[in-house]
Amino acid sequence: MDVDVLLDHAASTPPRPEARAALQRWLDAANASATHAAGQAARVAVEQAREQVAAGLRCSPHEVVFTSGGTEADNLALKGIVWAARERSSGPVHLVTTGVEHPAVLGPARWLAERGDVALTVVAPDPDGRVPVERVLDAVRADTCLVSVMTANNELGAVNAIADLGPSLRERGVPLHTDAVQAVATLDVDVTAWQVAALSASGHKFGAPQGVGVAVLRRGLPVVPLTHGGGQDRGVRSGTFAAGLDAAFGAAIEAAVADRSEVRARLRALGDRLADGLLGLDGVRRNGPSAAAHRLPSHVHVSLDGVDGAALTLALDRAGIAASSGAACGSGAATASPVLEACGVVGTPLRLSLGWTSTEAEVDRALDVFGDVVPRLRRRQPAAHGA
Structure with missing residues (x-):
């Protein structure tokens, strides 16, 4: 720069040295879905990166889906969970989010509402940019299929009480998605303790290259894929694994958590x-x-x-x-x-x-x-x- x-x-x-080294090592990787030795070596690199991500975000490796970044992860969570809820529901479904979300959340939320896929409630923030837990809970209805509240705001830096909101929503049987893109670099992100059903992260916010992110999707959570094809990544996100970028993401999050x-x-x-x-x-x-x-x-x-x-x-x-x-x-x-x-x-x-x-x-x-x-x-x- x-x-x-x-x-x-x-x-x-800027990318961390560990991420640069991992990207360089796997830049010429074979297709990680191939059965030959070179392909399987690339697949090992991807799965090792998945384990690094799981350790950094405190979730299961089986819950980690690699994406092209935070925007895709947010879209996968919102559209995928809402559409899955619609498929299971005999009536309308409801989505709750907030007025301080990133456009990657508010954009698909409003798009879903305009299509008639969901009724949308946008909860107002306090003047300091935080969204009170009680205000979010008050917006939940019997037909609410998803709540999306960001961990930390990308403009004001306001941090929301996700650790309080997640358990409260889970008691009600309502899944919580959180955009943690700005949080990973400096906050102790804990998917398990927070009891979130879905979480989004982007590599270039904490030292991985641009173009790679993850969606954490709780096991058993119904999600309709945005892309269909070869069925990679649990069938949720088809496409050839980007072994170099995935490995760089894993190396970066391990380094970020360490210091x-x-x-x-x-x-x-x-x-x-x-x-x-x-x-x-x-x-x-x-x-x-x-x-x-x-x-x-x-x-x-x-x-x-x-x-x-x-x-x-x-x-x-x-x-x-x-x-x-x-x-x-x-x-x-x-x-x-x-x-x-x-x-x-x-x-x-x-x-x-x-x-x-x-x-x-x-x-x-x-x-x-x-x-x-x-x-x-x-x-x-x-x-x-x-x-």
């Missing part, structure tokens, strides 16, 4: 240093949960008064600082964030996110640039400052 300081790890973090405690503590300190420096500037407010336990240590989300967002990110980019005015999950169009609108966030938003390679020197360099750029941009539009 040709930048001096990367403050957009939430969009994509997660150290990375979490380091990023918490760096995030506080970054936030304190930014809040020392006039007209800057921090968004998201105030309690450290309720937000990702990697995320610092602020609003600035009197600064144009496009001009700010461009000025930062020219200074070698990669930052984001929103989530990197769309086509690149500059549109208002539904998450920030749902939380009532005002002002020019800026998401700064740290990762496993972040250093104190990078944070200090970024603060120096902010101290120069923000006042300079405000001088160009004095009427907007303080509005």
